[in-house]
Amino acid sequence: MRRRGIVYILVMGSSLTVMVIGLAALMAVRVERRAIQTGSDFMLARAYAHSAIEMGFYWMRSDTAWRTNRPTTGAWVTNQIIGDGTFTLVVTDPEDDDISLAPNNFVVLTATALKGDAKYILQMKLQDVNGLITEVPGSWTQIVN
Numbered sequence: 001m002r003r004r005g006i007v008y009i010l011v012m013g014s015s016l017t018v019m020v021i022g023l024a025a026l027m028a029v030r031v032e033r034r035a036i037q038t039g040s041d042f043m044l045a046r047a048y049a050h051s052a053i054e055m056g057f058y059w060m061r062s063d064t065a066w067r068t069n070r071p072t073t074g075a076w077v078t079n080q081i082i083g084d085g086t087f088t089l090v091v092t093d094p095e096d097d098d099i100s101l102a103p104n105n106f107v108v109l110t111a112t113a114l115k116g117d118a119k120y121i122l123q124m125k126l127q128d129v130n131g132l133i134t135e136v137p138g139s140w141t142q143i144v145n
């Protein structure tokens with residue numbers, strides 16, 4: 001009788017050990033899945049921010065009167081849906097805060113992209129030299145949240 005009790009306790013102890021190992025493995029998979037999802041969201045947010053900058057650059061190049069035809073301060077686009085996320089594009093003149101006042105002033109494009117919990121902010125400075133819009137070398141700034 002005594003041996004049966006010991007065997008029962010050993011079987012229950014082994015079962016408990018196997019159960020704890022199984023639960024730990026499930027938790028590890030859950031944490032890894034969450035990390036992969038966060039990394040994926042971050043990469044997509046970065047791609048969406050680049051797309052927003054490219055869209056602003058495109059709008060400037062396709063409209064010679066973009067300084068007067070577009071909003072002169074603030075957001076050109078707010079919460080624009082792109083893929084599974086959104087982006088906001090703000091164009092500013094760092095010198096006088098109005099892009100229509102001085103046609104040769106630099107402008108700064110700031111794109112904020114969101115995908116899930118990931119937020120990515122990208123800035124680029126452009127210059128307008130006699131109607132030719134070009135990127136200021138070394139002006140890209142990345143802000144990761």
